[in-house]
Amino acid sequence: MLRTRPPRNGPTMRHVTRRRIAVVEDEATIASSVAARLRSEGFDVEIARDGFEAIDLCRAYRPDLVVLDLMLPGVDGLEVCRRIQSDRQIPVLMLTARDSETDLEVGLGVGADDYMTKPFSPRELVARVRALLRRADRPAPADDPIRLGTLVIDPATRIVTLEGRDVHLTATEFDLLHRLAQTPHVVYARRRLLSEVWGYRAGAGERTVDSHVRAIRRKLGRSVIRTAHGIGYALDTNCLL
DSSP: OOOOOOOTTOOOGGGOOOOEEEEEOSOHHHHHHHHHHHHHTTOEEEEEOSHHHHHHHHHHHOOSEEEEESSOSSSOHHHHHHHHHHHSOOOEEEEESOOOHHHHHHHHHTTOOEEEESSOOHHHHHHHHHHHHHHHHSOOOOOOOEEETTEEEETTTTEEEETTEEEOOOHHHHHHHHHHHHSTTOOEEHHHHIIIIIOOSSSTTHHHHHHHHHHHHHHHOTTSEEEETTTEEEEOOGGGO
16 A cells, blocks of 8 residues: 655745735734634734834834834834834734724825725724735736836836926825826726735725725826716826826
8 A cells, every 4th residue: 555755846835935914903802803813814913002113013023014003002003003114014914993984095106006994893903914815925926117208117126207397206105196197098997906906806995996096196187087976987198288
């Protein structure tokens, strides 16, 4: 009787590096619940209870993703996001008890990739964490720069220029603009953008698309992205000629 032996050099659990998640939340019950759920999904998790602790944790722990509460004692979530993103680009999923459009747009503007409003589904949080990590693992496209009138989008360097001046976009803003620019004037449904830019398989989080579009419009002008009401968005090059 033949016995099947595992390959000598095959992967084992000891060789698999678990993805690191930093959970920054001052409410102990929420922090413990989120951390427990993420650990049950196979992630390595560390918790920070305030802004100062979060900044120190991210520098020492070097997480692959941060789940970040907006309202924190000491240093608020916006400043924490700004500081950790200045050190290195890292996916950030922001949690907020408020649904203020201004707060959310400021959070996305300092580098957060997405947000969830409390109370939220733990299953949905895990799904978004996994999608953001998959997106971060994608190789950078090797496409040539896209030139649309006075707008130039270079995916290799991730630099955007408008009328010869550099325009600073967050990582997610760049990815969204680049996707729309690949086929100008074609309307992309919000669900399609969530799938192709964020990697979400479900339709949850459609307001995230709206918030990022508003942020891009503030930087490039309102006419650059056209709204197809009830459907989604398209890049309009008429204003760039």
